[in-house]
Amino acid sequence: MIEVKNISKTFKLSKKQRTLDGTKNKFKIAVENITFKAKPGEIYGLLGPNGAGKTTVLRCIATLIKPDKGSIIVDGSSVLEDSREVRSKLCLLTNELKVDPNFTAEYLFGFFGRLYGMNDSEILKRKKILFEEFGIDEFADVKTSDMSSGMKQKLSIAISLVHDPKVIIFDEPTNGLDVITARAVTDYLKKLRGEGKTVIISTHIMTVAEKLCDRIGLIIEGGIAAEGTLNELLEKTGAADLDDAFFSIYKKTRENVS
Ligand SMILES: Nc1ncnc2c1ncn2[C@@H]1O[C@H](COP(=O)(O)OP(=O)(O)O)[C@@H](O)[C@H]1O
Numbered sequence: 001m002i003e004v005k006n007i008s009k010t011f012k013l014s015k016k017q018r019t020l021d022g023t024k025n026k027f028k029i030a031v032e033n034i035t036f037k038a039k040p041g042e043i044y045g046l047l048g049p050n051g052a053g054k055t056t057v058l059r060c061i062a063t064l065i066k067p068d069k070g071s072i073i074v075d076g077s078s079v080l081e082d083s084r085e086v087r088s089k090l091c092l093l094t095n096e097l098k099v100d101p102n103f104t105a106e107y108l109f110g111f112f113g114r115l116y117g118m119n120d121s122e123i124l125k126r127k128k129i130l131f132e133e134f135g136i137d138e139f140a141d142v143k144t145s146d147m148s149s150g151m152k153q154k155l156s157i158a159i160s161l162v163h164d165p166k167v168i169i170f171d172e173p174t175n176g177l178d179v180i181t182a183r184a185v186t187d188y189l190k191k192l193r194g195e196g197k198t199v200i201i202s203t204h205i206m207t208v209a210e211k212l213c214d215r216i217g218l219i220i221e222g223g224i225a226a227e228g229t230l231n232e233l234l235e236k237t238g239a240a241d242l243d244d245a246f247f248s249i250y251k252k253t254r255e256n257v258s
């Protein structure tokens with residue numbers, strides 16, 4: 001279970017960032033007063049355009065950055081007070097994750113397992129399951145620099161799941177993946193849901209949210225503008241599909257702002 005309560009996060013912009021963004025503002029409110037829950041056995045999706053604040057929320061949950069306000073509880077542990085405990089219970093995956101090119105799958109998997117304090121037999125058990133799941137077995141002794149990008153992505157997923165976390169956080173799970181790897185990833189997320197894990201993803205792709213997520217939080221300009229199952233969102237807006245529902249809510253949110 002992930003319980004996010006009233007979190008806000010403002011970034012101070014460096015001079016360089018201000019120039020790049022073409023703004024004079026010294027601060028950027030990335031996330032403002034966001035509250036939601038993701039439960040075991042469900043895939044919760046944060047759906048929103050680029051810059052909406054999705055990655056910031058996920059990074060707060062994963063203890064990489066601290067929210068300025070609010071609280072986050074992961075499986076009973078507070079992100080602010082028990083960050084070590086929280087880190088042992090979750091994994092954060094992004095497609096920017098890079099595997100070191102100089103090492104083999106076998107070596108890296110063991111290395112990260114030991115980082116989590118696992119012993120050899122625990123590592124072996126997890127390796128058997130995950131390497132088989134992602135078809136890594138025959139590449140176990142290949143340096144990652146000689147692997148295809150799809151295989152590298154699958155390896156980084158396997159590695160991040162080494163400690164069998166209860167909570168799986170995946171930032172834009174299918175971005176940049178070929179269709180076959182993308183399918184392997186979404187199928188596996190469904191399998192994790194079936195095992196009772198709490199899965200939370202971010203996406204800007206409507207069909208990913210539609211097909212994969214049990215509940216969806218529409219995130220627009222740092223706030224959750226609407227939340228519910230696909231059917232609830234369609235009912236709420238009278239729209240025929242998620243795309244239309246999103247734009248109906250997007251328009252309303254913008255009207256309220258101006
Ligand atoms: N470290 C940072 N410093 C300054 N601004 C940031 C930082 N991280 C994110 N932002 C800004 O916060 C907003 C939300 O970003 P992000 O959470 O990455 O959005 P998303 O993942 O939905 O695309 C964006 O305007 C982004 O430029």
Ligand SMILES: [Mg+2]
Nearest residue numbers: 054055056171
């Ligand atoms: Mg992002």
